Amino acid sequence: METPPPPTPRTEPTDADVEAFKQQLGRPPRGLRAIAHRCPCGQPDVVETAPRLPDGTPFPTTYYLTCPRAASAIGTLEADGVMKEMTERLGSDPELAAAYRAAHEDYIRRRDEIEVLEGFPSAGGMPDRVKCLHVLVAHSLAAGPGVNPLGDEAIAMLPEWWRKGPCVQPLQAPDPADEHPGEQGAVFDPAEVRSGFFAHRPLVAEGFTRVAAVDCGTNSIRLLVADVNPATGELLELDRRMTIVRLGQGVDRTGRLAPEALERTFAACREYADVIRELGGASVRFVATSASRDAENRDEFVRGVVDILGVEPEVISGGQEAEFSFTGATKELKGREDMARPYLVVDIGGGSTEFVVGDGHVSAARSVDVGCVRMTERHLVHDGKVSDPPTEEQIAAMRADIEAALDLAEETVPLREARTLVGLAGSVTTVSAIAQDLPEYDSERIHHSRISRERVREITERLLRSTHAERAAIPSMHPGRVDVIGAGALVLLAIMERTGAEEVVVSEHDILDGIAWSVA
Template sequence: MPSSQAKNLSLIAAIDLGSNSFHMVVAKAQNGEIRILERLGEKVQLAAGIDEERRLSEESIQRGLDCLKRFAQLINGMPLGAVRIVGTNALREARNRGEFIRRAEEILGHPVEVISGREEARLIYLGVSHTLADTPGKRLVADIGGGSTEFIIGQRFEPLLRESLQMGCVSYTQRYFRDGKITPARYAQAYTAARLEIMSIEHALHRLTWDEAIGSSGTIRAIGLALKAGGHGSGEVNAEGLAWLKRKVFKLGEADKIDFEGIKPDRRAIFPAGLAILEAIFDALELQRMDHCEGALREGVLYDLLGRHHHEDVRERTLGSLMERYHVDQEQAARVERKALHAFDQVADDWDLNDGVWRELLGWAAKVHEVGLDIAHYHYHKHGAYLIEHSDLAGFSREDQQMLALLVRGHRRNIPKDKFAEFGDDGIKLIRLCVLLRFAILFHHIRGTQEMPQVTLHADGAQLDVLFPENWLEENQLTQADFAQEAEWLTRVGIVLNIH
């Protein structure tokens, strides 16, 4: 479940559950700026523990949990909403990620979000753009992770293109350099595989063009340090240096022998794969130079978190764009949202919905419940749910989107009880949100700005009582019929609706 917002933030923290390493930053938020107080990072290589059935091994899960036990000490006592934890490619791919997430949340006391590749790219760019000097030109940013590589072209603080490819230094090490042997043939296989991946986005990247290239990962930093140690630059990566470094690595022949100054021993095994991927990027995009930036995903998460608490929530902009794209009747959406939130405020205590995240989720669902109408009226709630679940929605985790899609799916006709049950304990709360959304939609079934009556809601367990003004329902028989039908629908999910 996504976290609710903390008020008056001072300390904030971000944890990046990467495919290669886990990282945490703790910072102090002051006047819209972030001052880093603490950085921690440990190599976990979660991606190396994914088997052929795409399941994390117990050993790799335990490595991750042991790391998180150490991280937990620094965030103990921090309020929900002051800490954001994001999982990337390894958790996107692992079929048993739910088991890891459950145990991780028990240790950390905060929710873990698994984000999409494009959302990861957005956050990486946010971190880079806030770390580097603000310049008017366009930037190409590449981040080689353990299981995926993200590409972003952006200008100032705005990403213009976001892509994520299935190639990373850990996954390629497992595939091409598992035993640590480095040969030209193996390297060529890794390089070719990376070139084939990049082909799918080459045209789009070249079409936008860029003024400078930035690398934001540990892989690019390590390669820059190796080049510097060999007298090829001062920490940046250049095409000539890559060619020299490749020859040097071939001569060494084994990953264990890689001992360039500044390269940590635990990075040696994944160094050849990272080098092959970076050379493929340079060749495909015709780069001559790439500079390194320390800011990346975790810094982006911090700035995104800070924005949410300063009324600059990218999620609101995302939903606004979605509504415009699918020609949502915004006046009707606003009416439904107001009524849904008013209903929520009346029953939140009785229905155990006090965490502000539930109110936020209900408001989002009210905004976008009609996006599917632009596809077709028949089964439009199903069309809308599909669009929401499968679109790239900036700012939303996968679970956010799944919950939002489920509310849209359930806002009319039959409520898919089995789908709600997949969310465990949160499933009951989601059904209750769905009931409130359906109430607001029925209340405004007759579109228009005519004055509607004040109603009172009371909730008690599985029972919801709605009190209309005396004689109003008798005088508005369509609404009366709507709620009579609704009472029948709700009995199927164990809710008793009483209309007075």
């Protein structure tokens, strides 16, 4: 950043400030005391909050960053490992450690001047580690440069987030005489939309609705913003993206979502919130699957998502997950003579795999607990590290686990009756990219590609014999799939062998598209 935002005086919040806060975070302020810093665009970007919320709940984060653009950019820094690097430097640089401890003392002093909160350290990990860059940046903006050294460093790494103008708009009542209420720039009470979060109506073609769908699984979180027309069955994709967050890290062993996995997920949510806001997604649905379904501390996950996106994640059942996947994968296949029905749709996720059979509509579905992350952690990890490559005994144990899961699925779903096998999610699409020797991941070439069973077998054996470095060198391989792709490919191969499918049709349209259709 060439020019960091200048310090601004602490001010009492106006009605416009309160409304801006509601638009930025998608909820009314809680314990709001003052505007601690203003973005160069004029809107609040840091607020000062009371040490206790109105209901008495302790809230030690005195300075709370509200600007979604700044939050998204900070989330990118966190995902890039900046917090880990800063924490390591605290252990090796006494001068930095002393300055960071002084920042902690400054934070506590400012909070104590409002109300002493016994037993609660300052937020952000101070004074010994870096737990949340958002807190450190908020402190630096509120206190001014020279107080929090790591907050100052983080600000220097950020882009000038205010250059696009205000992230929120003043609210206006819509003109009743306006014959085109969907035109860009028209605004309305954000409480009227599902997320309570986005302040303008985009330009959308007649008959279409702009929606945002978020699918948070065990290994990745994905976003789709699209215009959908329920009458014609059209879906016009505006933005589709995926982030590897490993939310299910260790869940199979501990039963809990790890703090670092939650923070990775929240960082991605901040990025997605910015995308949705920029595109004007009027309705948002956030679906959470296997990892959050299994975790004891799923309430912590729910609270974090609500704070960032303003919409509560729906922790759906495996059956619901299968329904969404089937709709997303098959809606555009209707009328295709080269794809005989009934379809068997398999969605190989990180923690579970969904099986659903149908001919236009779902006739049977089942979710079983085998996925690329769960199988890797259960069978291929030794002394905390993924085997490189796995042993024959490990592969055999994993294969036995997958076969047992297929036995369970077959109790409910007639796997062998389907005439077209449709494969979804990252393990399948990555196998397709490898099968085509793509120089990079290319969703257009992957979507509706077909892979023979023999080719899937060749790729699976190659991946299970490869080292981490060899898998990472595959041009189309996402870094987050390097350690789990062998298990995912083995799940796909076992399914094809069990069903007798000679080929799998790969679909890039999946549960995300099904969620989008459910919103419309």
